Every structure is written in structure tokens, then in C-alpha cells.
Amino acid sequence: MQPIIQIQGVGKTYDSGFSALKSIDLEIRRGEIFALLGPNGAGKTTLISIICGIVNASAGRVLADGMDIVQDYRQARSLIGLVPQELTTDAFETVWDTVSFSRGLFGKPADPAYIEKVLRQLSLWDKRNAKMLALSGGMKRRVMIAKALSHEPSILFLDEPTAGVDVELRRDMWEMVRGLRENGVTVILTTHYIEEAEEMADRIGVINRGELILVEEKEMLMQQLGQKQLYLMLQTPLDALPASLGQYNLSLNDEGTQLTYTFDAHHETSGIAELLRSLSELGIDLKDLQSKQSSLEEIFVSLVHRPEESA
Amino acid sequence: MNLNGVRAIYTFEMNRTRRTLMQSVISPVLSTSLYFIVFGTAIGSRMGEIDGVSYGAFIIPGLLMLSLLSESISNASFGIFFPKFSGTIYEVLSAPVSPFEILAGYVGAAATKSLIIGTLILVTARLFVDYSIAHPVWMLAFLLLTALTFSLFGFIIGVWANDFQQLQVIPLMVITPLTFLGGAFYSINMLPEPWQTLTLFNPVVYLINGFRWAFYGVADVHMGVSLGMTLVFLLICIATVWWIFRTGYRIKP
């Protein structure tokens, strides 16, 4: 099936001469949730802004459902809804008016019943007659989402949808995004919260300094790079690792008080049972033990730091 | 054609006008009316006629033009400057609306507002000054053309301006002086040389005189020239706006 979004060699050099995007090639699949991860200034917003028509690309082209976003901007843009990173709203407009405005702007005939549905879904119905300036930040964020959904897009961009949003609302948003996907909407979100990508995404792209350094199925990514660690806290410190434990992937830390065992979480046998047996044979007593899976966060940090060394 | 989009922008802008009725409609009408009271009734009776028209009546086209110019410019420039300034312009840029539709919404609303103000001023003037309109159709045509042209001009200023000061500087430092010196209060035949010739370089002279011709059938320059000059300025504005949208000048990084 044709990808819903095709990004081909897209680059951006701002007027200041700063090159925010090098040359991005990326395809977004129909109906997936794609998470774009990257540190501050990586170029996430720039890439989204180009696709949505807010920033002119310096190079390359983008197709939305096969339509060029510059030449066939009318058809391409009517497919796309955008929730920008910044909370920019018309302070004196009411929630109802501003959401209805968005629908009209995107060429759709007025449909109060649909607007009502969207507002109810986002728990904004009670606030429909409130002016934007009277809303809290979290509510404004939801109004921005309502605006983006008002014209029934089949592609939704969420640029850091959960920045500055409390835990409960964040859960609600995840719920909503999953609901959208069930209805066939493709969702592209950017985030700094790895847990968000881990929780939500089907695929993950990591962008750093204007370069896409990785695109991978989340599951694959977790599997490939997912290592587990077992921390063993010792009763009595060891001076050195006993030679008979050489077969295990072990390291001695914290002045000999802790052993760290690293193993592949997806391997048939973890080797933990054998290790514990060997330890008791050696008379090494344990105070406590703890295991930890390396999170996407660690994967992410290790990826993003790598290019820095070569730079 | 995305008519719903045009309507959305137009309605949004007109709602903004409605919210600020006092400042955006009542106040320009009131301040212009003051001129009619002062010059039409108080001082006007002591001044002679110009081209066979009483002084109070003589100044109406010029004063109307002054409000029309400044209101069209300020309304249209603010209409596009503010979304640019606050960031809400992202939505218009990301929407399936063509440059023409964006203009139809913003400039259409600004011009509508100018026409409303112009009509109110004309009606109010009637309370103080006795005037007649010799060529009502031409009067309307000039009114429309001016409102449209200067709303476009205002749109350009709004796109160009990077801050509130730049937004004000052209209306305040260029348009107002040009209007006052453009024969709003006098016939340019009353000027000594070289001022009389120099004045012909002031585009507003042609606007005011075209308008005055439509009212009283007399003017300092031929109405054909007035019409031609107004159309030229309209074309310049259209070309500039076309260039803005083609390059994304100051609206798209």
C-alpha cells in the first residue's frame, strides 16, 4: 500500500543560514502512530511545519496520500490536521467559535453536531462559551486538538501534545490517540517523553541535528537494544571478581558491594539460576537484588550522543 | 474555491470589528463629524465658496477619503499583523485556502468595514452640512475602489511590519500628511507655485479630486486621470501581494 506520507530529500536552511534539516527521507504508513523523538532543536517542528505548509522547504518534496503538498496543496492540506507545539490562540474568541472557525477554514460546511461530539470527547463541552483567555493551559491544549480534529483529518500531527500536561490528561490524550487510530487516522507525534513513544507508537524515528538517525518498529527497537540488568547487592564487599565467575557477563561496582549482571531479556535462558547457584557455592551472600530493563530512554540517549563524539 | 474558508476568515474579522465597535466604528465617525461641526456650521459660514461649493460641503469628499484611507489601512494591516504576531497564522497557512481566498477574507472584511464607516460619515455629515451628489454611481465606484485598494495596501503593511511601531508608522507618517496636503481642505489651485506642481506628485490628490468630482461635478484634475491613478495604485498593490504569496515574504520562514 502507498505510504500516506512520503518525505523525499527534504532539507531546510533558514534565512539565518542555519541548516535545521539536512536531507530527510521518511515514509509514514497508513494508519500507524509514528513517534518522532529528538532533543531540543533537533528539527522536529521544522519538519512538521514543512509538511503542513507553514515553512517552505529548501529542498526535496513531500507527498500526502500521493499529492504534492506544494502543487496540490488544496487536496493535500485538507487531509491534515495540526496541533502545534506553541499554544497560540485567539484570546477573545469562544471555544465554540474558534473550533467552528477551523472547520470552515478547511472548507468543510458547518456541522454543529460534529463539533459538539469533538468538544464532548475532549471534555470541553462545559467550556464551549468560555473565551480562550479564560482557559487553563491544559484546556487550551485540548482546544488546539479540537481545532485540528474539527475538519475530520485523516492525518494528524501532534507536536508535543503532552508538554505541560498533567498525568491524568496525558492518559486521556493517549486514549484519544488510540481511538483515532482505530478510526483509521494516521498520527504523527513528537515528544521528549520516551515513555510516551514507548507507550503509544507503532514506529519510532529518532532525529538529531537535522538528521534522521533511526527509524524502527518500536517492538524491534526494544528487542534489538533491550538488555536487562540484574543488580546483586552483596553482604560483604569483594576485592575482585572470583575467577570461577568468568563465564558470566558480570561487573563489580560500588567498591565491591554490588555485582551487575547483564543479559539479553529475550534470550531463552537468562542464566540467572546458574549464576545464583554459583554464587551460593562460593559462599557469597546477597543482601538484595533488583532487575532493570534498559528503557527506550537509554537507547535514545546512547543514539543521540553518538554523533556528538564524531562531530 | 474554498468558500467556507473565505467565509470563516471574513466572519472572524467582522466579529472582531463587532467586539470593538466603539473603537473601530463609532470613534472614526465621531472624530470626522467634529470637522463637519467646526467647518460646516461654525467657521464654514464665514468662509467663501470654492468652485461654487460651500466650504462645509467642499471638505466632505476629502474628509471621507481621509477616514477611508486610514481605516482601510489600519483595519487590514492589524487583521493580518496580529495573527502573525500571536502565531495563530499557522492555521491559515496550513489550511487549504488559496492566496486569493485569504485576501478575499481579510481584505474583504477590512473594505466592508471602511464602507460601513464611509456610509455612516456621509449620513452624519448630512445633519450638519447641506450637500448633494452629482454622480452617485461614480461616487460609489470611487468609494469601493479606494476601500479595496487601501485595504490591500494595509494588508501589505501588516505583512511587512515586524512590530507595532512599524504597523503605525506608515499610516501616521505618510498617509495622514499626504491626505492633509492632498487638498482635503483646499483646492490645489489656491496654492502658489511650486507647491501647486509638487502637489501633483501626491497620489492622494487624485483620490480626493476624483471623489470630489463625483460629488460636485468639479475638481482640480480630470476624473479620468483620478480614476487612472487609483487603478494604477490598485495594480501595484495587487502585484506586491502576489509577490508576497509567491515568496512567502515575512509570513513563511
Ligand SMILES: Nc1ncnc2c1ncn2[C@@H]1O[C@H](COP(=O)(O)OP(=O)(O)OP(=O)(O)O)[C@@H](O)[C@H]1O
Ligand atoms: N524561523 C527560524 N529561523 C532560524 N532558525 C530557526 C527557525 N526556527 C527554528 N530554527 C532553528 O532550527 C532548529 C530546529 O528547530 P525546531 O523547532 O525544528 O526543533 P525541535 O526539534 O522542534 O525542538 P524542540 O524539541 O525544542 O521543540 C533549531 O536550532 C532552531 O533554533
Ligand SMILES: [Mg+2]
Ligand atoms: Mg519543536
